[in-house]
Amino acid sequence: MNAPFATWHFPAMSNILGTHILALNAAGADAHEWLQLLPATSFSGVDGRGPYEAPDANALVARFQAEGRRLPVDENHSIDLAGKAGHPSPARGWIVELQARADGVWGKVEWTEAGRALVQGKDYGFISPVFLHSRSKPYRISSVERVALTNDPNLPFLKSLHTRNEDQPMLEELRKALGLPETADEAAVVDAVKAAHSASSGHAATISRIAEAAGVAKETGADDLVKAVQSRGTASTAETENADLKAQVISLQSQISTLATNTAREKAEAAIDGAIHAGKIVPALRDHMIARHMKAPAEVETEIKHLVSLNAGGLGGRKVPESGQVIAAEEDQVRSMMGVEEKAYAETAKALNGKDQ
Known part of the structure; x- marks a missing residue:
């Protein structure tokens, strides 16, 4: 009780x-x-x-x-x-x-x-x-x-x-500045001051790092720091946009180059395959002539026009090579113009002549 x-x-x-x-x-x-x-x-x-x-x-x-x-x-x-x-x-x-x-x-x-x-x-x-x-x-x-x-x-x-208590007015001011209720005691005020100091130190460190990243002095004022960061951000955006544009141009150039190469190859293949069918170029020279045509199409097509068809009526009025002779003199001249080895040309001509007989 x-x-x-x-x-x-x-x-x-x-x-x-x-x-x-x-x-x-x-x-x-x-x-x-x-x-x-x-x-x-x-x-x-x-x-x-x-x-x-x-x-x-x-x-x-x-x-x-x-x-x-x-x-x-x-x-x-x-x-x-x-x-x-x-x-x-x-x-x-x-x-x-x-x-x-x-x-x-x-x-x-x-x-x-x-x-x-x-x-x-x-x-x-x-x-x-x-x-x-x-x-x-x-x-x-x-x-x-x-x-x-x-x-x-x-x-x-x-x-x-x-x-x-001479400290009381200061406590009252601290309570107001820290947003504390009027009932907050000294311990609560001290804790709030410590927390505020810690936050302020962290804020100062962050601002220092931002200033360093923006390329300005650590003591730069808030307004100037904001302007520096905004300016750097604009420059960074421009650099990014330029890099993207450059990548797009390179990609487009690559596509154009590929298209041009494919087009040139298609034209070369059509021209050389036509010449082979006409008997003006032996099949063994197809890849060689296609490569030449892709580099100098006008030059190769002029040569093809002046070539004699190997399929024109058997030997095409040409004399059969004499004993020990690989190819006829006329054909040797054509071979030389085409830049073909004598042996390869003779073997191809012989095969074609066998088909005509």
């Missing part, structure tokens, strides 16, 4: 604990929106009561949300003392939200006009939470019940409501 509550500082009241905790690391005398209700670590009071286990912040927040009620902020525990005796114990504010942070449990307070005036006027400098806890040590806190304004803190190691 839990004890009724733990509250403030009178030694004669053994069932009451004085636990006064800093409301906020405040700057100036403003009535701040968020109050620190419990620390994140285990703790004991100056009067020796405790120890209390490190609060389970998430469990305390979950219980507060499940109960769905607001927690009052009074003066010097008037709700627990004066109120129970029938005296007035007005709330000076209301805790409407709890948060679990790295440094403990925090509460968002909506101040009454009187409460705000008390804090801004520096009538009170500390707060004291009322919480339920277990009976056995170390005490385990089970819920936060309410909060009191006080000037007699039982936990002096925490800062007062009006302790001026």
